[in-house]
Amino acid sequence: MRNLTYAEALSEGLVQAMEQDPAIFVTGIAVDYSSGIFGTTVEALRRFGPSRVFDAPAMENALTGIAIGAAAMGKRPVVVHPRNDFMFLAFDQLINLAAKWRYMYGGRAGRVPVVVRAVVGKGWGQGATHSQSLHATLAHFPGLKVVLPALPADAKGLTLAALQDDGPVVILEHRSLFGLSGPVPEEPVPTPLGVANVVRAGTDVTVVAASLMVVEALRAAAELEKEGVSVEVVDIRSVRPLDEATILASVRKTGRLLVADTSWELYGVSSEVAALAAERAFADLKGPVRRLALANCPAPVSAPLEAAFYPKASTIATAVLSMLRRTAGPLGGIDPADDFKGPY
Amino acid sequence: MRNLTYAEALSEGLVQAMEQDPAIFVTGIAVDYSSGIFGTTVEALRRFGPSRVFDAPAMENALTGIAIGAAAMGKRPVVVHPRNDFMFLAFDQLINLAAKWRYMYGGRAGRVPVVVRAVVGKGWGQGATHSQSLHATLAHFPGLKVVLPALPADAKGLTLAALQDDGPVVILEHRSLFGLSGPVPEEPVPTPLGVANVVRAGTDVTVVAASLMVVEALRAAAELEKEGVSVEVVDIRSVRPLDEATILASVRKTGRLLVADTSWELYGVSSEVAALAAERAFADLKGPVRRLALANCPAPVSAPLEAAFYPKASTIATAVLSMLRRTAGPLGGIDPADDFKGPY
Amino acid sequence: MHSPTIETRRRLYQSVLRLRRTEERLAALYRDQEMRTPTHFGVGQEAVAAGVCEALDAQDVVYSHHRCHNHYLARGGSVFALAAELYGRDEGCSRGRGGSVHLTGPDHGFMISSAILGQTIAVATGSALAFKMDGVPRVAVAFFGDAACEEGIFYESLNYAATHGLPVLLVCENNLYSTESPLQVRQPSGTQLCERAAAFKLRAEQVDGNDVFAVHQAASRLLDGVRQGRGPAFLECMTYRWLEHVGPCFDHEMNRSYRSREELEAWMERCPLRRAGDALLAQGAATRDELEAWRVDVDHEVEEAVARAKAGSWPEPESLFDNVY
Amino acid sequence: MHSPTIETRRRLYQSVLRLRRTEERLAALYRDQEMRTPTHFGVGQEAVAAGVCEALDAQDVVYSHHRCHNHYLARGGSVFALAAELYGRDEGCSRGRGGSVHLTGPDHGFMISSAILGQTIAVATGSALAFKMDGVPRVAVAFFGDAACEEGIFYESLNYAATHGLPVLLVCENNLYSTESPLQVRQPSGTQLCERAAAFKLRAEQVDGNDVFAVHQAASRLLDGVRQGRGPAFLECMTYRWLEHVGPCFDHEMNRSYRSREELEAWMERCPLRRAGDALLAQGAATRDELEAWRVDVDHEVEEAVARAKAGSWPEPESLFDNVY
Ligand SMILES: Cc1ncc(C[n+]2csc(CCOP(=O)(O)OP(=O)(O)O)c2C)c(N)n1
Ligand SMILES: Cc1ncc(C[n+]2csc(CCOP(=O)(O)OP(=O)(O)O)c2C)c(N)n1
């Protein structure tokens, strides 16, 4: 299978979906720029033109409502936010209307298949308002589906699945992953929504990770293998619906669970997955579950503070070793150098 | 100590705080009506007049920003939402600005002591957009404090504490509790923010409950006592900061944990508290933790569906018994009749 | 132009009549506390819904807000499905999942109503976007109140609709109050909502919202422009709500003093039903006997519908999880 | 009225000069990739900040948006604290916690800037509410771009400010673009933002935003009204951003084609610095030597400040949790 970057995979998924379904259109700030959302909408614009890929003013709430209204008439709008932090402004339409639409009208008003693509920022001084990840916040509410592709294949596959789904789906794409390469099938193969993925098999510890933390977990697992520790890495992929079965199967197998998330701990993914294990796989747990998440403060800007703020591969590896009551040697070497140069 | 209703206690807390601090003012839709937010702003209006208690247009986002701007100039605004569901529209100001203000400006821009009071609805066909409780959603984000008074004394005490705190605080008041009576000190005694409360001591099972579920848990505990089961009920009171110490002490004592929340399970309070126990009190747990929350769907309207949607005292009691591997007799009798007649 | 035929005028009257009699009957039944759903009755404001909806075509779509019964009914909704929804029955238009504020009836061009102020203004704009993209001659209409014009989403939608020249008609029912708040505490003095809409380059008109013929004529005129591709339009209908904001009572029954009984009575003098009837009689377009016969017919429809609704079935608890995703 | 003194005119020029030289120097240094914070430079738009801030009193407060350096500096902010913030140093005005878009300087009447469009329009309105409640003669000012006028919060704030007659001046820097989107894809053709503001009953003026004297005069005039209790005002300043939306380069360096080099050059012909300088010279209010001496002074200030900023200290990792609640 050929390799694509995450960005190329997002683009290919979008283009193939648009080929299959003429009802799909793409809008949002900057979707028709030459830079096209880090390149992910450029090909769609080239292929399908400005009638299907077009810019929008800065009006997050109404734009989401507009997408809902178009969806109610048979369209499949894709609304893109260059940063998901702007979506707070659209929460009312998304949570109070799109998520509830099918249910609240007793199934009689049809469905509103709006897809929201939103980019999660990280680092390079983006600061507190441009680097949050709203996945748990959104996924608290029934009616939405919320997915986070980590690997290029899922960047494409989840895009395809979202654009075939009949309900509202939010795709949170991590900015730090856009350059990541990996195998991606050429055919339009959707990644089913609501299904986690065991991306690395192991026997000693289960690490359930979301988004960028999957890549960090894989890096940690590779290093830990050298130490004789076998780590199973589960890419959560979908935070609503949550694939409880895959997670529980892994936890029951290894008996140890670490959850690594790209957002905060309180009321986040790391707590949810930990609670799931404690409720449904309790008898198989060999020790306490562990949660790894952002430091409990808004995102700072200055580089040394950012370094302290974000968990990474070495943090995961250290935590895994401590769960096994082993002390860690110096692990910082496994963290890649931060050579990000923008555009942020 | 004399008894007050929850509504009276909210009112008294507000009035006493306003007496102490002339910088406090109250605004929001309907605060100056004769019905005054279920009676809770009537006395404040009578005492302090329309210069300190005044209506607002329907403009949730800007109004929150306006409160922030007034707070930055030394005021202590109280913004009231007749339903907290309307707050989605204000999330940007609340989460992207108020919560981050002190941190993001390095402590150099002072603080913005905005207090948001918002009512949580339940039942009587209020439906999916008027009966959510956004506490976990808000509490995911560092910088906010989020509290949920359950007992009248805390309705007053948390109001006082919020109005003495220097940062933004959200108080979520449960509509079903407004008529509840209980002892309330006459003096202005604040309930410290971030401190849970063991409202009933017990030895067999810990029930950590939020808001209305505290009352349901107490009812369940009273019934279970007759069955020889000793339930400790912890009123969580504050969901950010979360009082981990009190919760953990109780779990370590009883070895069993049930968490009962007024919102959904996924990424909610029930998962957070369960995760806390599984991470930090694992060795003391005698069995799996249990979570009780709303059914995993938007709130329906029709009465029999509402009945199936909401957990209540009998649900808690049944769950506790099953955690102890005991079968439950008919417990429905402990649930109070629903005689709500409005105003909703 | 648009001088309505006698047939149209008779239909307009009949529509107002049907709305009035239905809402009055529902309000009476609501007092029994068997309809457990917060309800905003539209008594007194019928001419807006009746006048605008008569000017629509079958393929047009209507969106509404919390005070939605009139729009639902004027757009052809059945009294039975509405009443069943209020009674929480499975036969309700939203199967007892939505309640009074969340109605739907796509089969007759009523998409949805919603309880969050301003929400459906954007949604209607989005449906209009779909129509424009498809090049179909359909129009989307949003009904909303004066308070929705305080929400930012209204202006975001105006700006978008005008920028893209979308076929949407935005109808504001200005009844002077938001719950118990009069206009002057919510808008600068001298405010003309039409001036605001015009500043966004919409064609904008204000009309007597208690005159069903005037509403119909203004709506038809604006809709002509919308259909001709001249972009969105705004229609402000000045009217008045007779009952309390939410619930079936008169404010004076509840001892509320935010507005005076005199003010109410002055507006009741301008009753849209009586005015439409008087006009028909004066023009010889209908006889007193006809008006009376129509009333009897409507009452019959309503009585039969509410009885059937009340006898409807409760949703099964097992159906709680239907239609979540 | 408000014919500014020679002293004022000289100060206005000096302010524009200081903003220009600082931003140009920061933009040059930014290319070293040592300032790790997304930065929106204000080169070309200096006259707005300089003109408005000169018309303010010490006790007035200013709010800004993402493109905030000019406002921060014009309001008396130090180049050192700004540069240190860009370098992520503990000496930064926000202690390296905010970055380029989150500046603060309450000591000199610059409250905050924020990166979310429209946010501070409401916040400034709220500060004005506090002033009105306290009966103090202070004014709040918000600077924002043309795209913020697409966000609903702008209109919510206008409506509120006018309803309550608040002492707030809303200054829109209309630079014709939102990122790479020109006005015509975002606003209906023929749009006049002043028309919109006027429909909300604000006094509204449009001014040449590249003419610092004109900006100062218009701002002074509107501020007079604000201080006299005549309520809020809106000032639209037509201007142009020279550099790319975010970052230190010219668009043509990056091969972007959303706007033409000719358009840029036409606007550079209208350079606010050169125009102000030419005016001073023409009026005999300054000599060429003075202009040059001022430039040397400013460059000296800037050079010293950036060197000191770069040599500042990194925040301690242990201070990560400072100031959370
Ligand atoms: C976003 C939001 N804020 C507040 C409310 C509460 N609310 C419900 S109806 C209403 C008054 C609406 O007035 P208007 O829009 O004029 O319609 P009317 O009731 O007069 O028909 C208010 C404030 C709401 N439903 N949604
Ligand atoms: C709510 C929100 N939506 C989108 C953005 C992304 N964004 C940042 S700057 C910008 C353009 C703003 O244009 P304008 O307001 O005209 O200011 P200018 O950059 O031209 O000075 C956009 C769209 C944002 N920061 N906030």
Ligand SMILES: [Mg+2]
């Ligand atoms: Mg109204």
Ligand SMILES: [Mg+2]
């Ligand atoms: Mg601009």
